[in-house]
Each structure stands twice: as C-alpha cells, then as structure tokens.
Amino acid sequence: MTVQRLSPEILGAIESAIGQNGIAADPAGMAKYLGDWAGDYRGQALAVLRPASVAEVQAVTRLCSELGLGVVPQGGNTGLVSGAIDTKGGGLIVVSLERLNAIRQIDPDNFTLRADAGCVLQTIKDACEARDCLFPLALGAQGSCQIGGNAATNAGGVNVLRYGMARDLILGLEVVLADGELWNGFSGLRKNNSGYDLKQLFIGSEGTLGIITGVEVKLFPKPAKTETAYLGLASFEAAIALFNRARRDCSDLISAFEIIGSECIDLVRLIDPAMRAPVSAPVQVLIALSSGPGIDLDALLAAFLGDAMKKGLVSDAVLATSSAQEKSFWAIREGLVEGQAKRGYHVRTDLSVRIPDIPALIEQARRFVANYHPGWIPLAYGHAGDGNIHFNVLPPAELAEHEARARGADVVAGLYEIAVGLGGSISAEHGIGRSRRKEFWAGLSPTHRRMVTALKNAFDPNGLMNPGCLLPARETIA
C-alpha cells in the first residue's frame, strides 16, 4: 500500500532525528530534488531529507526501515536514467547526501583520498590538483555530480580508456545498510585480498542495496604533459583501425579517444555559431595523450599521426599547439551534449559493443533511422576506445514534444534491438535506473534474474532501498 503523506507523528520523529533544517516536505522545498539535470524526468516524494552526518543517515534509514518507507538515495541528480527520481510517485522518501560534503583526507604519499558521499566531483578534482595529484574521473556533470553518486552508478566518462570507470578507481566505501547499520569498508590499502570484496556489491548498484556515505579513491600523479589532436578520417572502420594502432604505438599513454560523426557538428553550432571543427572529414577523432615529464610526448604523437596519414588511416590532423587550442577541441566534444540539451527532448542512448563492431552498430542504426523514422536526425559519437557509442536521435524540429516522445520510445526500442543483436549492451555507462529497467530485465536470463534477486533480498529483504530502480518493484519479483 502506498502511503500518500507523512503523518505529523512521523514528521516529528524525523525532525527529532535530523532537525528541522534537514527536512523538506512542502512542494516548493522539494522541487529541486524532484527533477533531473537533463530535464527529462519529474518525480514525487513524501519528503526530502537532508541528513548532515553519517549518524543522521543511519537514523533516517533506521526510521524508514521501521516504518516500512522506501528510500531513494540522491546525489547531484545528474543521472540520465531516472535512478534518483521516482517518476511513479510510489510514496518514497528522498535522502539527499548534499550536506555530507567534506573531503575527509588526502594522502598524496599513499595516492589516496577519502571523502563524504555528497562531495562534488569537481571539488575533489581541484583538491587533488592542489596536491599535485590527479583524480581522473571526468564527465560532463562533474561540476554538480557527487562522488557517492559516481560510486553508486559506477560512472564512466572520457578517461575510462586510461583509468577505468568509477569501480576501478574506488579503494573503499562506507555504507549505511537497509536496516541503518553502518559498514566501514575503508582501509587505505592498495591491495587487500581478504574475503569477499563487499564494496563491489554497492558500486553500480544504484542505491538499491544501501546508501553510500563515504568513498575512498585511488589518485594518480598529475600528468606533466598532455598532447591533443583533432583528426579527420574517411570512415568509422578507419577510426577503429587507428585506435588499435594507437594502443600499440602510444603505449598506455592514451587518455582519451573520442569519435564524432561529422553530422554532430551542426549541433555544436547551436552553442556557438562561430564554432567550426578543425577538419571537415565525415568521421572525426579527438585523441589525447598524457604523461610524466621525461617523455617526448609531442614527438610520439606526431610520429604516430605521420605514420597513420602515410597508411591512409587519417586524412587531416591538427595538433593543439596551445592549451587554448586544446580546450577548443574539447569544446566541440562537450558542445555536443549541450547542443542536444538545447534542442529539448531527444532520444539518448549509451550503447556498447565489441570495439571492432562499432562501425556495424553505427551503420545499422543509421539505416534503421533513415528507413523507419525519416526526418529524425541521427548523431553518432562516443568513447570509441571503450566500445561505447552514444547513438542519439533528434526529432524533426516541427514535431510537437508529446508526439516526439511517443515516437521516441519506438526509436529507442529499435536501437536497443540493434545493439543486442550485435551482442552489445543497452547501458555502457549511464546505468539502468527506472527508465531502462523494463528492457534490462527483459534481456536477462532466468538464472541471472534469480541471482540479482537473491542479492537484493540478502541486503534489502524488505525492498526499501530505491524501490522501482534497476529491479522490478517488489511485488513482481518471483
């Protein structure tokens, strides 16, 4: 039975646990917590709670457990799959981690950092930079997203190729479990092979097994040098061949290998009409290398590109000669995301396939859009080095939004089918949340479903952690 509103008694109990300042139960106070960053989803909640300490997160969770109230843990609300927005209005409590936002410790000699879950990613990156270290997680939302959310969603971004996803960067977690108990999984150790690695359960679990309150991450030396080039290529096949050569010829120094279909460039001009890509080829690649001080990175990249041009893989190459030029290359890549947001509603995917299958994925997806949704504008770009393509589709400008949304669902379904047909994934990095739950669940084997359900039941037996996210709602679980 869905609770419709909190009684004064319950509100009183919450207030005595976390203070009046920690509660928003009126529509105005809740509004900013009930809509996502991209503007795709609006949700509801019985109340938004803002605990200011780990003990307060425990108190709130214990109370909700006792009352049988479902909890939606929320970070910076920059996710794209409605993981922290209850669109169904299932009578849930949002628990925002935003007041738990301190960096607890930086240890540059051990190359580790420990922070509260609500600490904004950019704040962490800046603090590391000030200590001559690098925390490499890098994504468009880094000025708003929080490290706890990054952990809970196993965030990806543009540096995955070199440094891995959030999972690969996390050394330890601190988690409030469904019954309010606290698990301290911090150690500061780079290597610790002692029994089940429990932090792995929570990374990428999207708040369905517990509430992450603290994160310990690995740091890296701040690169002394970066070299960036913007390349023009004839085809996606050439881009994949180039990537394979780059892996072999540029050691492990490639920090980004982003692919952009030239059709995306028009969109960038929505942000800045004066912006031009430095090349005009049908497929464009942004490649970045970084290293410590003793390597002639400039020569390495120049030699690699010279050879690639000789082999006919690359038709045009512009090497950034200043950090301003480097930024201008990245502005094109980032402008893509902003440009799409400016266009309002659009189909957004996050597909992955085996790296050699990227050209087939893009070709099949383009053909599908042209044949079945003429007038819609396909955009292909993404993290090619990870096999991850954001194949997005803009509705025709003249289409009313509600019509576009209705039609968009068919477009998504067709694109998912193509990725799955190639043995790929419908979620390379954005996660499942609520918006992809049905398709995700439908694609699992019965054995896989049973395993997911067993894990959920083991850690959240009453189904109160982020109900409706990732797994089907409690009552429909076998």
Place this chain on the structure above:
Amino acid sequence: MTVQRLSPEILGAIESAIGQNGIAADPAGMAKYLGDWAGDYRGQALAVLRPASVAEVQAVTRLCSELGLGVVPQGGNTGLVSGAIDTKGGGLIVVSLERLNAIRQIDPDNFTLRADAGCVLQTIKDACEARDCLFPLALGAQGSCQIGGNAATNAGGVNVLRYGMARDLILGLEVVLADGELWNGFSGLRKNNSGYDLKQLFIGSEGTLGIITGVEVKLFPKPAKTETAYLGLASFEAAIALFNRARRDCSDLISAFEIIGSECIDLVRLIDPAMRAPVSAPVQVLIALSSGPGIDLDALLAAFLGDAMKKGLVSDAVLATSSAQEKSFWAIREGLVEGQAKRGYHVRTDLSVRIPDIPALIEQARRFVANYHPGWIPLAYGHAGDGNIHFNVLPPAELAEHEARARGADVVAGLYEIAVGLGGSISAEHGIGRSRRKEFWAGLSPTHRRMVTALKNAFDPNGLMNPGCLLPARETIA
C-alpha cells in the same frame, strides 16, 4: 554428519554423469590432488572428480547438491592458504578443473581472450604473445596455476602495480552455481554498466559461492621495450621515497617495483651458490619499465636514476644491458621463493599496509622477531608499489620441524598483530583459505560478518561450496 566414504550407488551415479575416467576415489589416484604445491598441507577427500566439460561440472555439482555433499573446487593447487585442500577431512568431494583446459577464443582486435577455467596461466600468456598481445598476470606459479583459480583467488603477482590484480583483468566469467545451474557472464564488452556486476561476487570468493568454469580477460598490446634496473639503497624509507618519485617521473610505465632486504640474498645462494646481487646495499630494488615502440625508455630510466642518485636516494644502480642480464635480476627475485621452499617449513606472510607505512612494518616486524624469537631469520621483500610485503621468517636450522611449526604459529600471530596495528591486512594477495580463516574472521566487525554470511547464504544456502574455506564451517555461522 560427515560421510566417511561414498557408497557404490553414489559412485555409480557419478560414473554415469562423467565417466569412469573422471573419477579417482582410491588413495593412489587422489594423492596428487590432496597436497599443495608448496608442500605445506595434506588433505583428504571422498573422491576426486575430473569433469571434462561444463555440462559435466553441472552434473557433478547438481548431484552433490542433491546428496548434500560438500565440494572443493580445485585449480592448479598452487595456492598458499589451503583453499583447495581440506585438511580437516570433512568428507568432501574435490572437483578438479584440469580437464577443462581449452582456450576458447582470442580476439586481438578487441583485446580479449576467453578460456576454460582449467587452462594453465602460462598457456594463456604464450597464446597471447603469439598474437602480439600481453596478458599481464604474472606470478611464480604461472606454469601450473590455472586461470579459473586465478579468478577465484583474485591472484596478484609482480605486475599488479601496472595492470592490477586478477579482478582488474577479468571482463567476464562463466560459473556453475551451487545447485548446478550455469550462469553465463561473458560479453566481450569493455564497458557494460547494466545492473549488479555479478562476476565481482565470484572473483576472490575462493570457490565458496560457485565453480568458475570459464574466464574472459582483457589483453594489452605486447610491450615493445622493457628496461630493468637493480638498485642499492640505504633504507626502506629511501625505497618508498624513490617509488613516489618513480610514479611521478616515469608516467604509468613502471611495470614492477620489487623491494628486497639484503638478508634475503643468502637464501638465493641456496639455489645457485655462484649467484651474487649486482649491488650490496642493505635495501635492494628491482624496477622495470615497459612501453610501446616510440618512447626512449632507456633515456627515461637513466635520467630518473641519475636524478635519484644525485638526490641521495639510490647509492648503486645497474641497468640491464641485455635480456640475459634482465633475467639474472629476476632470477634473484624468484630465487628467493625457491630458496625458502628449499629450507622446508618457514613462516610465510603476505602483509599489506599503506605504502608510506612499509618501513614501520618492516622495522616493527624485525624487532619483534629479534626480541621474541631470537635465532629465527627474518626476510623482508615484496611488491612495495602495492604496499605488499612478504615478511617471512626461517626457523633456526637446528630446530626440528614439529617444534618449528609449533613456534611458527606464534611468529605468525605476532606479525599479524603488527600489520593490523598499522591498519594493514593479513592477506594482501594470497587469500584466506582455511589456514587464515580464524584470524580473518576474528578481525571482522559484526556488521561485516553478517554481510559475508548473507552473501554466502544467498548463493550457497546449503553450505556445500568449499565448506570450511574463508567462512567458519556452516554450523558455527550465526
């Protein structure tokens, strides 16, 4: 109730599932499966089963599940913590994966490989090399250990610093669950953020949640260049300072940073009396860098070491000028392990602490041995870049083995106490198995224990997967 022997009916059922060739139930046939590589443990079993296909592993597991018989999955039997040897004789069935030993697929364009669990690590490394790729997992036992065992124990080794432990190298698993069902967790995708990452449960779970039958791993370009140096330093503090400088100055190109206390060198001479360390300083470091073709790695290492000598961090440095010399450096590091084995029983640990705490760990451990166990010979060496020290102790030569073993337990307890006192781990890479279970379990918080137990119960409700390993035996679980 412990079963003492299998009835003819049960043996008949097993035989019809996997054929007579798949069963050894007599002492002679079982012997090689009931002792470990290092010669530390002897165990018992009702029978040793050798299924030759995934379907046969399923059949065997299903049968054991129906009969309530506990199963010990076994790989190359090179583990050091009695994880695959039932020393207590608890009436268990050993399931050896050795006949499941094919490489299923190498995909150099996607930089992935898929193999049966029983495939020997060296076989995989050789197959990759032949396709111009590198599978970087590297450990002393690589000629015997199997990839399934590497996954089940989250194996470490000498390349962890650059490439991570087995967990970091695994893209997918195939697992037979406790009830005999098969979970196919293969995808070939470099990036797939779709719900709980179930493979993480099984990696490092030491066979207590299921039997791994197949492993999919990430490959890397084969390095074109390797540079190795053997260094002499005045202290462990200097070694840690050097490592920090190396991380910053040599980019991510360090593939090994091994530390050796000079007292270890005598031991190496047990293998080859003519062997001499190239330097005679109290602390010795083996550093290796590797890269692709376009980097002047030789100059990078020489410049780094020149600077380190100027700063007084390094007193002697010998750069390998041939691959024979490089091999001779590694022969010292590897001779250490063989030398200890030649001495027979000795105390073996696998401690980790925060990297800056390594000197304190070694100093406290040495003082402890000198004060409480005079005459015992402490050896300090290990993977300093991972914070992982193998602080081993040889009993006095004149001590009878049974006395040495009795006393050795006290030595181990004292060393564990020192590591834990520094916030460290008693198992950096070797795992828990049966031999460290008591100390491991005693060190866990009640919350952590409940989580471990919940996970075990969710995937192995009848407690039949590797009973007695990692967790307390079933009947004592709360």
